[in-house]
Structure formats: C-alpha cells, structure tokens
Amino acid sequence: MKLLLAILPFLAGQAVAETIVATRSIRPQQLITSEDVRVDPAVVDGAHVSLVEVIGQEARVAIYAGRAVMMGQVGKPALVERNQMVELIFVRGGLQIAAEGRALARAGSGERIRVMNTDSRTVLFGTVESNGTVVVSK
Structure with missing residues (x-):
C-alpha cells in the first residue's frame, strides 16, 4: 500500500x-x-x-x-447569411404554413435564429434546418 x-x-x-x-x-x-x-x-x-x-x-x-x-x-458552418431570403415553415398538428422571410443573423444547421416574415414584418425565432429552411415558432 x-x-x-x-x-x-x-x-x-x-x-x-x-x-x-x-x-x-x-x-x-x-x-x-x-x-x-x-x-x-x-x-x-x-x-x-x-x-x-x-x-x-x-x-x-x-x-x-x-x-x-x-x-x-x-x-457549425453557416447555411444562412444575414439578410438572406429564407423559406419559413410553421408546423402545428396537421397544419403546415410556408412563407418567405429574411434572416436577421448568420446561422448553421440546428441553430436558433431571428427571422422576419416579409409579408407581415413580424420578427420570429426559428431553427435552421439542414436544407436552409427555417422552422419558426411564435
């Protein structure tokens, strides 16, 4: 010992x-x-x-x-650049809504980002998907 x-x-x-x-x-x-x-x-x-x-x-x-x-x-490498136009996807239950938005920051896959819906000018948060779309939440 x-x-x-x-x-x-x-x-x-x-x-x-x-x-x-x-x-x-x-x-x-x-x-x-x-x-x-x-x-x-x-x-x-x-x-x-x-x-x-x-x-x-x-x-x-x-x-x-x-x-x-x-x-x-x-x-992670950025998939979305600041001010880039992105597709916004909102999913709830069986409902899926797609809209056009503008990224307010750079982000990579899986990262949260602020985006602005170009039609309503509403700022939302979403998560960048591997294909560059942003799944938003209110």
Whole structure:
C-alpha cells in the first residue's frame, strides 16, 4: 500500500492533457482545416481538446496563431447569411404554413435564429434546418 502511494504522484504527472492551438491566424467565418490547428501538450481551461471538435467548423471570431482555440470561438458552418431570403415553415398538428422571410443573423444547421416574415414584418425565432429552411415558432 505504501509503495502504491509513493508511485501515484509520478503516475499522475504522466497524464496527457492536450489543447488545440491555431498554427496560423484564422479569420472569422473561415472554415478550419487540419493545416490551421495542431495539438499542444498544454492545459488551457476552456479550450478545445480534440481536433475532431474543431476541424470542419467555422471560426466565429479571429483566432490568432499560437493561441488556444477556446470553446465558443468555433461553430457549425453557416447555411444562412444575414439578410438572406429564407423559406419559413410553421408546423402545428396537421397544419403546415410556408412563407418567405429574411434572416436577421448568420446561422448553421440546428441553430436558433431571428427571422422576419416579409409579408407581415413580424420578427420570429426559428431553427435552421439542414436544407436552409427555417422552422419558426411564435
């Protein structure tokens, strides 16, 4: 038992902690590739720890070379751009209504977004679908 307690601090020091770091400056709205990031053996609280979480995502803000890629700095690539015309779909029970709307922000699949119905000028919230339509809720 004493031997195990003596060895534990050395084993704990061998635990591998990794952080994803930008290899070059990444502009906002740029898709992140494997050449843009690398794994660093440092520990940074709030940073991504896996390349799979970052590669293929879109930078939400500028990420500078040599800095850790923090949570919230990357997200799904945008399917809908601000001011883009989108199809609004409202579904309740067996009723389905389609209308034309304007996106009030950028968003990717599965993200909530504010949209304006172009006929009534009503601002609604909706979720962007994988085909670019927005399913709205009141």
